[in-house]
Amino acid sequence: MEELTKAIVELENEKVTKMVKDELVKGTAVEEIVEKCRQGMEIVGQKFSKGEYFLPELIMAGEIFNSIIEIIRPVLAEAKTNTVGKIVLATVQNDIHDIGKNVFKGFAEANGFDVHDLGVDVDPETIVNTIKNEKPDIVGLSCLLTSAFDSIENTIAKIKEAGVRDQVKIIIGGAPVSEELKDWSGADAATRSAAEGVQLCKELLKK
Amino acid sequence: MAENKNLKLYEERLNRIVKAMQLEEPDRVPLIPPEEGYWVAAYAGYSVADVTYDYSLLAAAWEKAFTDFPEWDAAYAPFCVWSGPMFEFAGITQFALAGKDGAAQKMHQWKQVSCMSEDEYDELIADPYKFLLEKILPRRCKELGKPYPRNAMAFGKAFQEFLSWLGYWGAKGAEWKEKFGMPVLAGGFTEAPIDFLMDHLRGFKEFSLDLRKLPKETIIRACEALLPYMIKWATTGTRPALFPPIFIPLHFAPFISPDCFKEFYWPTFKKLVDSLVELGYGVIIYCESNWTPHLAYLKELPKGKVIAEFETIDMKEAKKLIGDTVCLMGNLPYELLVYGTKEKIEDYTKKLIDEAAPGGGFIMSADKIFGENVNPKCMRYWCEAVVKYGQY
DSSP: OOHHHHHHHTTOHHHHHHHHHHHHHHTOOHHHHHHHHHHHHHHHHHHHHTTSSOHHHHHHHHHHHHHHHHHHHHHHTTSOOOOSEEEEEEEBTTOOOOHHHHHHHHHHHHTTEEEEEOOSSBOHHHHHHHHHHHOOSEEEEEOSOGGGHHHHHHHHHHHHHTTOGGGOEEEEESTTOOHHHHHHHTOSEEESOHHHHHHHHHHHHHO | OHHHHHHHHHHHHHHHHHHHHTTOOOSBOOBOOOOOSHHHHHHTTOOHHHHHHOHHHHHHHHHHHHHHOTTOOOBSOTTTTOOHHHHHHHTBOSEEOTTTSTTOSSSOEEOOOOOSOGGGHHHHHHOHHHHIIIIIHHHHBGGGGSOTTHHHHHHHHHHHHHHHHHHHHHHHHHHHHHHHOOOBSOOEEOOOHHHHIIIIIIOHHHHHHHHHHSOHHHHHHHHHHHHHHHHHHHHTTOOOOSSSOEEEEEOSGGGSOHHHIIIIIHHHHHHHHHHHHHTTOOEEEEEEEEOGGGGGGGGGSOTTSEEEEEEEOOHHHHHHHHTTTSEEEEOBOHHHHHHOOHHHHHHHHHHHHHHHOTTSOEEBOBSSOOOTTOOHHHHHHHHHHHHHHOBO
16 A cells, blocks of 8 residues: 555544655655545545444544645646546535535545535525536435435425436435435435445446 | 322323333333424424423423323423523524524524633643633623623523523423323433533534544543533432433444443443432433444443433344343334334334333334424324334
């Protein structure tokens, strides 16, 4: 494993920051740096799925990845980074919780997705309009509260009404979501895990 | 005569629950839906904002539910919608209040706010009371952070409201016993020291990072410093008894590794439960999310004094592993009560009873606190299924 990838997997924040700066000074292509980081984040995700890592480790990895992006942002804009797909992401109306959504966002970005994050308590109209403007491949709807089930149903109904349901795949995520809610609301995928959610998004792109 | 009938009903329900707590077989499996007021309010046609500002509406809503669902054996935690005026007098910034703060129309919501910084641990450990009173309260409640005398006036108003709120629900509990024969389950409230530290002081994300960044000793000493206050929180204004038990919702455990749990979570949490039991209290712990990795620890808790309420868990395994120590509760999937058919609800109810009820020590409940979208029809199917399959 590359040293940088390894340092990310081991969540060595300061080491990672220094290594990324060194790589930039050495003139390493930014795409290459991002790829090494991406691999590290992927392994962190796998460790989470296997039960070796837990949510604090995911949050730490997300923080590390954000600090890497901050360092390379000036050069990133010029580099050609390949995005695998675009996600419009939101915590649905009447729910203000975003820990899970933000962890998902970090991992989705680390896995090459372009994520357009609308924040929390987002009304269906805003989501529909963003679909029309941003033309994402995937819409990610997050919630923590059971009382937000209605908002998930309602948002997907509005997406259908607007005639854009066929243009996107919809994944719902959060601690209370289930296959029942997926079927009832008409989503394409459901997950209670941020790491699994990113894998599901990759699969949705193939469908 | 009617009162006698209700008192008899109360005794019947109380016996059912207490026997289950003591790991014995009652006449039938007790049924206590995890309802804190949000659903009964909606069921009676009120918004959460309505009942947060007018307790009499919430009480009326509960009473409608008691009448329509007499199969319930207790009101779980009837006052957890809290008092809107109290929060407003104090200027609390921790909740988004339903009907007040835009987003939260259907439930009060917890905002993740960090109101203690990473370098304040020493101050907390040195004198928790002083730190909480002088530093945290004014940060948490903006009216209490204003210059004297405005802070004192705000405190006076909020405390006065708190007392009348407490008095109102205390009187209601007595009234419900006589008029409906309905016990109230939650007798008091507290938190595990580490959850208090995470929930109220540091915030989820910040505390997650602390666990990796700070010396282990710092976290452990902070939990130990908070422990006496967590005990006091439970015992203040409550009477030591097996029933009603002290309610302890558990928050951080499912998110951390078994090593982390063992080192940081379990020691002061166990001390909390042991201390309350020694003082004569029963305890109900609500093991939110998935407790599978930490399940075996619960075997170390005092026998026949604790209800362990579960969200996502294999109840068959739990029965095998800890069924001789704690009374199991919970696990029926919430979505069944929103979208389920009669058949699906009956099947799951029967499965749960078959797995967890034999020998006693089981209370039927659902996996998540009720929101407004539980379907009353599903509630009816559930009640009937418990009566049908839950007889011993």
